[in-house]
Amino acid sequence: MPHDELSTASDLVTHAARLVRASRQHIHSTPPAGVRVLSLLDEHGPCGVGQLAQLDRTSQPTMSGLVRTLVERGWVTKESDPDDARATLVAFTPAGREALAVIRERNAMAVLTAVREHPTLTPEDLTTAVKVLHEVLEATAHQQEGQQ
Template sequence: MSADLSLLASDLVVLASRLTRAVRREVDHPAGARALSLLDEHGPSGVTALAAADRCSQPTMTATVKVLREQGLVDRHPHPTDGRAHVVALTEAGRAELARIRHANAELVTARLGATHTAEEVAIAVAVLRDVLDLRPGPSDQEDATP
């Protein structure tokens, strides 16, 4: 890797973190927004799988799910094959809340991007980030639906 690419890669990590923090400061992200996003991305999941996907402890995710259930944003159903376990799924209210958060995020970033960058430039940036995160959309995403 060239020195220039290495410096740019370092900048990318720093700037991505700053962007995330800036959006969270300016947009109301309720506790559990990440869990809602994970459920949307992966579909109904057990608490242990959600905790692993979020890189938090199982007790932390259990508490998060409890709050989300009290708010009506997720629901718990018996696991289809394990009578001892439950699966957490988004409710319609949870989908609506996640859509609200994502819309607010997009509006904030669009306002900042629109004045200086074209849609094509932003599409290239998004493609690069997907490559870095190995998040290319495709049929294999559906096969790996559980975290």
């Protein structure tokens, strides 16, 4: 792979991560780790704490603490796993779904404001950026499936 392509791919990942961090600043008080857990539940459905830890690439004790905080906020519940009476599943509450929707809306408004105020960016540029990121994520998911 040519170095320029590798550098550009690296820049995409770096800038995407920075955009996520920038859009979260000063717009809500939910810790980013809590938002990640809510996003994982939205993407994967109810999960055990161990599975959430694996998906988030964190330790099970760390994830247990995050889940405990979200339970205290009323955003998730821990319920018995119907397939394994010894295990629990972490699932959204209606308040958790609403909280994630509000967080995403605020993040979106931060990005939209930046695009609108930029001297050269257009709504079409935003649409193209979303399309590219979506396609890259799909390709990455297919690569990971092939490695398992």
